[in-house]
Amino acid sequence: MTVRNLDALFRPKSVAVVGASLRPRSIGAMVWARVLGGGFAGPVWPVNPKYAELNGQAAFGDVRDLPEAPSVALICSPPATWPAIVHKLGKLGTRAAIIIGEVRRGDERDALAQALTAARPYLLRIVGPGSVGVITPALSAQFGAAPFPVKQGGVAWVSQSNALTNAVLGWAHARGLGFSHAIALGDExxxxxxxxxxxxxxxxxxxxxxxxxxxxxxxxxxxxxxxxxxxxxxxxxxxxxxxxxxxxxxxxxxxxxxxxxxxxxxxxxxxxxxxxxGRVAASSSATLITSDRGVATLAADAFAAAGDALALWPDGAARAVAEALPHLSAARGARQDRALLGNPLGGNPLLLGGDALPEHFGRALQALAPHRDTGTAFVVHAPTHSAPVAEVARVLIENQKFAYRGLLACFFGGVDNATRDALHAQGIPVHTTPQRLARAFARLVDYRLVRELLMQTPEGLPAQVPEAIDAAQAQARSAVAAGQAELSGEAAARFFECFGLTVLRGSPRDAASVHAYEGGVAEGGIVDIRNASGCPDSSATAADDDAKIVDLAIELRDDANFGPVFRFTAPSADGVSAPVCVYSLPPLNPILSRDVVSRSPYARAVCSIEPVLAALTALSQAVCDVKELAGLQVTLRVTRTRAVLVAPRITVAAARSRLAIVPYPRRLEETLDWRGERLTIRPIRPEDEAAHNAFIKSMTADDLRLRFFGAVRGFDHSQLARMTQIDYDREMALIATSEDGNGAVTTLGVVRAIADPDNETAEFAVAVRSDQKGKGLGRLLMTRIIAYARSRGTRWIVGEVLAENAPMIALAKALGFAVARTEDPGVVGLRLALGAGASA
Known part of the structure; x- marks a missing residue:
């Protein structure tokens, strides 16, 4: 991945519209009008030899005539002109271009290919062709042919469809909503x-x-x-x-x-x-606040249909609400009071009554504030004479600070624009129906759940490959060298046993259980003898424990786009429905494997799920560790207590696609004695964020300035996450850590390298704690990142340092880097050839 020069696209300082026009309904006219109408504050230059000026702006006959390189160029001219225009822009120093026109014919595809070739030497980035544009409302940069002005907001829209982008921008415009960025990718x-x-x-x-x-x-x-x-x-x-x-x-x-x-x-x-x-925390539950019983029922039904859960109130919350709203307590024993205090849910939904006043909504929020288990606040309101929408909205704005988990509102019948905008300005989302509100909240809950899976980083091989895995690798390579395309039978069994898997020999098609297949038990149907705990009853025999629950078909295929992909298929539980089919991308670990298994209707029938998780994780390890493993087909026979492989077949090949997700490279971990202490050098991990923040805070202001080329006070979570959560492919960060007697780990230094998409060049950066400088730690880290880049086949490793950073320049020279001046007199460039193919 690369973000090279995308800052010019999203934070432009100037723009040129190549092919700008006044001809009605032309692309050049539409784009030119949008750029002017957006009010972009930087220089705006029209380029068209047919005009001396456009709308009072001096026009230029050719890109070469521009006073300076524009940050972004919008290309509205025919495809045949693109190669020459891109070449001129690149030579001028432009870093990004958006091609509005589309490619339909063969000659136009050739022109596009030539334009991409022309852009490459200058690292000029191209959006499109066929892009409706890129919009950054905060800078009034309406760059493209979008038909609606776009307000500033907190959500970015990224789309492959121009038509859908236009529709969404129009929908948002009509509702007063905005975007941080809106990007139509076009043909990518x-x-x-x-x-x-x-x-x-x-x-x-x-x-x-x-x-x-x-x-x-x-x-x-x-x-x-x-x-x-x-x-x-x-x-x-x-x-x-x-x-x-x-x-x-x-x-x-x-x-x-x-x-x-x-x-x-x-x-x-x-x-x-x-x-x-909104600024809604990822709570998994919520409290409904409304005045009407019918509205409460509709909202609760919508919440349940979306898969959400109403919060179970603690006793203190119900008492606090009763004290804050005495008009409800006074009606104890009445129907609406029972909804408050006698409800099995402990008061949720909270009914304020048909005569509720606007201030009652505020009192409810204040009463619930100390009780965070009540979750996100949902205010669902149908206007009444005693509680008009505008007044309720005002109270919500005044009391929003008491909604710890966030506040979402739903007003039946809608709200006027002024009230809606006032709520939006305070970060309160407004939905038109309880169903839409509940589904929107459900997506936040889903995000919290998938993020937990996202944080799983399965480990790769250690530095010393276990003998068994080494044997499996040798077996696969030997088969490829001998011209074999498939391993089955005994050969496949030996391969998988290297990864700790149990394999049944022979043909098991008619076997109902493991013991039946092995000759210990007569054939028969599936037996389910269970006690209340879900495990086999004490009266069950060992044969019962090994009775087959399900045969899970597992296939690995080398997808043309995603690389190696698992497909797990289980027969339907009722024998009528379609089979259960789940895809998953390696690498897997037990937690990720559990997520796969949880989607099977047979999961509850297993007394111990650990053997299944271990088997799936081991199969994933085989895929990750043996690059010649291009495909497999196997049955995983699951009993109550065991999981064994049946009839495995393996496809081997000299080359297969790369994994879409790179496992944590455990092989790069290293522990050594260094200056009287035990030092660990390893790749950075997501859980290092807190330690990395402490590491940065330990550095002096001057050291931070030398590292980041400017004054730095600190980094927020988003920036720290970007530093610690890397893909271990094009980007690598190695940290040096030490551990004290209490087990606390301290980060002493970090070096990272980020390679370009073609793996030609990797840019490095290194930093050491200020109290560790002068001890040789920087050199220790640099030698390892250079070795890592060389092992990947990267041709060059490069970097830039401030000219005043004499220690770093001296270290670079000692390591063989060439030092050269850059366009900035205060910055020097460092460059080291890593391979035979690199030349000056």
């Missing part, structure tokens, strides 16, 4: 969804990302970028094409990346309101 010839996700992951103005797509162009880059983004903020995706064969695979990939999938445009639009306006 260069900049794709992965690139944009990676940039938005660290964008402080984006609180959530809404993604619409049909396909993923580069799965590994997309997965890495989506995982980085979802660790920081909610990412929701709508994918069209649910009927195609790969849709279940996309659902699995989204879940593994921490992306919440939505299945309707309505749900995605509702999140513009919920996430773009």
């Amino acid at each position: 010839a260069d900049v794709d969804a992965g690139d944009v996700l990676d940039y938005l992951a660290s964008d402080p103005n984006t609180r959530a990302i809404l993604l619409e797509l049909e396909t993923v162009r580069a799965a590994r880059k997309f997965m890495s970028a989506a995982r980085a983004a979802a660790r920081n903020k909610p990412v929701l995706a709508l994918r069209s094409g649910r009927s195609d064969a790969d849709d279940a695979l996309y659902s699995s990939a989204f879940q593994r990346a921490g992306v919440v999938r939505v299945h309707s445009l309505d749900d995605l639009l509702d999140e513009i309101e919920t996430l773009g306006v």
